[in-house]
Amino acid sequence: MTSPYGFEGRVAIVTGASRGIGLAVAEAFVAAGARVCVTARDADGLARAVARLGDAVGLAGTVADPAHLRRLTELAMDEYGRIDVVVNNAATNQPYGPLMDADPDRWREAFTVNVEAPLRLTQHAWRAWMREHGGSVVNVCTEGATHVGPRLGAYGTSKAALLHLTQQLAGELAPGVRVNSVSPGLVRTEMARFVWDRPAQEPAADLPLGRMGEPEDIARAVLWLTSDEAQWITGTDLLVDGGTRVRRAHEPTP
Template sequence: MMSSYGLRGKVAVVTGGTRGIGLAVARALAGAGALVCVTARDADAVRRTAEELGGIGLAGDVAGPGHPRELAELVLGSFGRIDVLVNNAATNQPYGPLMEADPAVWRAAFAVNVEAPLRLVQSVWRAWMAEHGGVVVNICTEGAGHVGPNVGAYGTSKAALLHLTRQLAGELAPKVRVNSVSPGLVRTELARFVWEPGEEQLAAGLPLARIGEPEDVARAVLWLASDAAGWITGADLVVDGGTRVRAAYSPAGPAAPGPGGPPSAGYAVHERLWSRTPHA
């Protein structure tokens, strides 16, 4: 099935591509015939993943000052082209009330979640896409559409990334299509402490009756990266098992706290999802 997406001979870059959603995306793109470059901070994981996929990798911090240019030069020098960029790497810190947020950590969140994707797009645009075209897919979150305790920095930065997606879609058209995918709760190691203790309850609260798998998100990214989505740009594809409608159709769904009342159990579970640091 993957080969039907027409990516054979194309070259894709996936940030945070050695685990979780990023790894699933890298595998899906490679399975569809693309040559893949992964980047992440763990050099050993980058090497193993590159070997598995028959591609290449670059270890480093996506927010590092020289990383975007180094990455573009490596990919162009190795494969001669850059057709797809998937901005997946992210951080959720600072975690806590915004009134207590450390300014340096707040700026670091935006450096990783907003500035790094922009700088990576600039690099691949200058290196290849301005002349030859291409596709950018940004990984956001369904949580960017609502507020929650302690996740203000993460949600705000991802909301900025959603707007950046639309802005770039307008500026880079018609050469480059720019879209985003916003996942809900997905079965990753990062989120294991959320889904493992109460998976049945969580699944029962979703219209599609299961939590997500990394491959669910990867298939959405693959579709957007392919010619099958050739007339789509500036869009956000929500892949959440119906999270945004569960409050209306399931008593287990999350609801914001009522006036003077505590958060519901579902809302508290949603908060716990972001209580660790996912900087790939």
């Protein structure tokens, strides 16, 4: 991927970056001239991602571990001496199923990964660099955070909380740090495979733009939001869904 935005000399932390959206985001930053510090739970997958990225360092671990987020921040500072961008992409869609059947501990884990971890990492980056030098944070949310969906109650509720956290931090960290979110629709990732990998059905055929999203579609949105081209934008959620919400708005009322 090539980019019209110059990130030369800047450093980005990207979570959940061994594959899918996170890896595409990291690749977009490197293509734009940035250096990246990436993390993911899968150590082997992360090692392959770092080798593929080139100008990158990685630290395997879970964002649910507060100590891991601290070490990740320290790695970025030790290797590159600055943190200009944080992309909170790592997420879990578990527990999957009706909320009346949900294990409260698994429910709590969803909020730990999807809400608490983005806050903790933003805190670390703020204290280590952004408070004095500024920067940009993007939280990867979901198009489904604004409506009710079957079997994804924990995921949707936690992502709705992340949307509010995004706006809260945008108000608190201005003017030096911009905080925004990107909300993807259906994207061809492993996490969403259970939705799109159905041979008898094309789940995005009826979207206004006629296809499901690819990780690179989300990466371009993240790159723009963190660039100087978006320097007067904060507290905003950028919907990248191929027209899903437009389609829903025009569905006939039962």
